[in-house]
Amino acid sequence: MKNKMHNNNVSNDWLFEITPKNKFFSLNLKEVWQYRDLLFLFVKRDVITVYKQTVLGPLWYLIQPLFTSITFTIIFNNVAGINTGTVPPFLFNLAGITVWNYFTACLNGTSDTFKSNAAIFGKVYFPRIITPLSVVISNLIKFGIQFFIFIAFYIFYYFKGANLSLNGSILLFPVLITIMGILGLGLGMLISSMVTKYRDFSYFITFGIQLLMYLSAVMYPMELIKEKLPNYGWIVEYNPLAYIIETGRYMLLDVGEISIPGLLYTLVITIAVFFIGLLVFNKTEKSFIDTV
Amino acid sequence: MEKDIILKAENVSKQYRLGQVGTGTLSHDINRWWHQIRGKENPYLKIGDTNDRSTKGDSDYVWALQDINFEVERGEVLGIIGKNGAGKSTLLKILSKVTAPTTGSIKSRGRIASLLEVGTGFHGEMTGRENIYLNGAILGMTKKEISSKLNEIIDFSGCERYIDTPVKRYSSGMTVRLAFAVAAFLEPEILVIDEVLAVGDAEFQKKAIGKMQDISKGEGRTVLFVSHNMAAIETLCTRVISMQYGRICGDGNATKVISDYLQNSSFSERKINFDNIQEAIGNENIRILYAAIENASVPDKEDVIDVTSAMDFKLKIVNQTNAERISLGYDLTTIKGDVVFGSGGKFDCKIGKITELCCKIPANLLNDDLYQINVYFHTNEMRGLYNNGELLTFEVKDVKRESGYLGKINGIIRPQLKWEISHE
Numbered sequence: 001m002k003n004k005m006h007n008n009n010v011s012n013d014w015l016f017e018i019t020p021k022n023k024f025f026s027l028n029l030k031e032v033w034q035y036r037d038l039l040f041l042f043v044k045r046d047v048i049t050v051y052k053q054t055v056l057g058p059l060w061y062l063i064q065p066l067f068t069s070i071t072f073t074i075i076f077n078n079v080a081g082i083n084t085g086t087v088p089p090f091l092f093n094l095a096g097i098t099v100w101n102y103f104t105a106c107l108n109g110t111s112d113t114f115k116s117n118a119a120i121f122g123k124v125y126f127p128r129i130i131t132p133l134s135v136v137i138s139n140l141i142k143f144g145i146q147f148f149i150f151i152a153f154y155i156f157y158y159f160k161g162a163n164l165s166l167n168g169s170i171l172l173f174p175v176l177i178t179i180m181g182i183l184g185l186g187l188g189m190l191i192s193s194m195v196t197k198y199r200d201f202s203y204f205i206t207f208g209i210q211l212l213m214y215l216s217a218v219m220y221p222m223e224l225i226k227e228k229l230p231n232y233g234w235i236v237e238y239n240p241l242a243y244i245i246e247t248g249r250y251m252l253l254d255v256g257e258i259s260i261p262g263l264l265y266t267l268v269i270t271i272a273v274f275f276i277g278l279l280v281f282n283k284t285e286k287s288f289i290d291t292v
Numbered sequence: 293m294e295k296d297i298i299l300k301a302e303n304v305s306k307q308y309r310l311g312q313v314g315t316g317t318l319s320h321d322i323n324r325w326w327h328q329i330r331g332k333e334n335p336y337l338k339i340g341d342t343n344d345r346s347t348k349g350d351s352d353y354v355w356a357l358q359d360i361n362f363e364v365e366r367g368e369v370l371g372i373i374g375k376n377g378a379g380k381s382t383l384l385k386i387l388s389k390v391t392a393p394t395t396g397s398i399k400s401r402g403r404i405a406s407l408l409e410v411g412t413g414f415h416g417e418m419t420g421r422e423n424i425y426l427n428g429a430i431l432g433m434t435k436k437e438i439s440s441k442l443n444e445i446i447d448f449s450g451c452e453r454y455i456d457t458p459v460k461r462y463s464s465g466m467t468v469r470l471a472f473a474v475a476a477f478l479e480p481e482i483l484v485i486d487e488v489l490a491v492g493d494a495e496f497q498k499k500a501i502g503k504m505q506d507i508s509k510g511e512g513r514t515v516l517f518v519s520h521n522m523a524a525i526e527t528l529c530t531r532v533i534s535m536q537y538g539r540i541c542g543d544g545n546a547t548k549v550i551s552d553y554l555q556n557s558s559f560s561e562r563k564i565n566f567d568n569i570q571e572a573i574g575n576e577n578i579r580i581l582y583a584a585i586e587n588a589s590v591p592d593k594e595d596v597i598d599v600t601s602a603m604d605f606k607l608k609i610v611n612q613t614n615a616e617r618i619s620l621g622y623d624l625t626t627i628k629g630d631v632v633f634g635s636g637g638k639f640d641c642k643i644g645k646i647t648e649l650c651c652k653i654p655a656n657l658l659n660d661d662l663y664q665i666n667v668y669f670h671t672n673e674m675r676g677l678y679n680n681g682e683l684l685t686f687e688v689k690d691v692k693r694e695s696g697y698l699g700k701i702n703g704i705i706r707p708q709l710k711w712e713i714s715h716e
Contacts, residue, residue: 018389045426
């Protein structure tokens with residue numbers, strides 16, 4: 001179906017060309033940079049509008065992880081008797097949930113990028129990647145607030161005499177969170193592209209995330225699952241998220257162990273997922289409006 | 293001098309899949325992929341019908357656009373007209389990079405910004421000022437650019453008092469004003485506008501049109517304008533493209549293309565004509581051989597009827613009753629069924645012979661709308677003989693207006709009335 005263009009007076013000073021076929025990989029970083037103000041404004045919009053017309057406002061950011069941690073502490077530590085070592089179980093759970101929440105927020109927020117922005121994507125062009133990027137960044141602010149509450153409880157327990165010590169690797173904590181964000185973004189972009197055609201994925205994601213949490217060492221140390229379920233422990237070991245949660249807790253609370261091969265594995269998976277996500281996302285953005 | 297082409301479309305086509313996306317999609321996707329890895333042509337790209345909504349096609353795929361070729365010069369205001377489903381919006385979507393063409397390409401020497409349905413990306417919870425920034429950024433402006441034009445934008449929108457109020461408290465008219473203001477100060481080389489003038493009051497329309505003319509004439513920028521409003525198109529555009537079934541069927545001078553388009557597009561039944569009595573509509577009492585609304589203002593009776601045209605309602609009937617004197621009347625109704633007026637009388641029609649009747653409808657009476665003719669025949673004693681509820685359907689078109697207001701003028705009729713003015 002290729003039509004040879006018969007261009008008389010060939011002038012190649014066109015600013016741009018709109019064509020059907022996408023190059024195998026085309027992320028126009030220059031263009032994304034041109035739209036950086038839009039990225040900033042999207043983040044601002046997300047932050048200031050999310051809790052408008054609620055009484056408690058940003059307090060909702062705090063209520064959710066606190067109550068989840070309390071529930072986990074009661075169920076998993078007090079009832080099921082999971083041992084968290086010297087660290088208070090509540091703090092153990094709060095650390096896991098805070099890090100985990102950032103991942104789910106990124107994944108949830110980006111996985112319906114195309115579907116929920118169909119109205120605006122159907123009318124104006126801008127680099128679509130701006131939208132999921134803004135989700136990841138605005139969730140970082142939410143994560144910051146939740147992390148703050150963790151610090152508050154950390155100090156509280158410290159003065160209560162709990163045996164807490166910081167680990168020097170805490171300095172690498174921002175790197176860990178960045179990896180978490182990129183993994184969420186990559187997976188979200190992948191899913192959002194597939195949701196445009198097959199809605200089945202949006203059903204999958206709701207229970208998939210729940211299921212994934214139990215496999216990600218959020219409310220138990222990784223050691224424990226290997227010890228108690230030696231036959232199934234490998235599932236958790238193959239889950240890159242489990243390493244991020246475990247490492248996060250190691251940095252914040254100095255519990256558990258850090259696994260360098262595990263972290264490298266996580267890094268490789270994250271980069272792979274991100275690039276596959278980006279590839280599929282790029283392919284989808286050109287024609288999704290016809291199928292959404 | 294060589295023409296300064298700013299935009300060029302070459303063999304642009306766009307294919308859509310009809311029907312629902314469901315389990316069938318997956319099998320097509322797999323089949324397509326299977327062909328692709330064997331280096332064969334996409335099996336679904338070949339088949340495709342002309343995109344005519346009303347007829348049933350054979351295949352699941354249609355071409356919404358087929359072989360679109362055109363060039364636009366810098367500073368031109370190009371109007372695009374066509375029926376619903378002719379492919380106008382698809383073309384604009386491709387131009388504004390919202391969707392990609394299936395084949396062909398579009399080349400541009402300037403930034404394209406579109407104003408497809410204003411207010412895109414407005415967030416109700418944010419204030420007018422915040423929305424100006426957000427909307428501007430969505431349309432491709434940087435924060436700095438917006439800041440430098442903020443006062444002008446606010447001033448142009450006329451929403452100064454409400455600028456720090458959340459947009460959800462705005463009236464729909466105010467939202468449109470604000471959105472148009474942002475886009476008007478966007479300064480792209482090519483501005484794409486889709487049906488924005490349908491909203492807003494007369495004063496704002498005038499302002500918007502003035503701004504559009506400034507953009508094209510004063511600043512030498514190019515405007516592509518899609519509308520169903522022929523009055524607006526004719527006023528604003530230097531050149532018009534008319535589209536039908538996904539193809540370009542007219543390109544050139546605005547007045548010429550518009551009148552061609554109107555002539556072809558009338559979906560009304562202005563005339564019925566039968567050669568012999570057996571085929572003619574009617575019943576054993578009355579047969580109607582010919583009925584038509586003719587344009588009485590110009591030599592060509594079939595010419596488009598606009599609000600300034602006088603009309604002849606012509607009838608050729610055969611009286612098959614046994615009495616010459618019959619009562620004949622008609623109601624002229626709007627398409628919604630409101631009777632505008634009725635007229636009739638008692639006439640002597642020779643039995644078995646063709647009788648011609650003509651009723652003169654004056655100019656400057658009907659508004660631009662669709663109207664219907666209902667006829668009824670009675671005996672001299674007012675016993676029913678025959679009636680036809682929708683004998684004819686015809687459209688009265690609008691004309692170019694001086695006032696600058698381009699929206700629909702209200703009312704079932706649109707008489708030209710005399711005004712007198714005096715001073716004490």
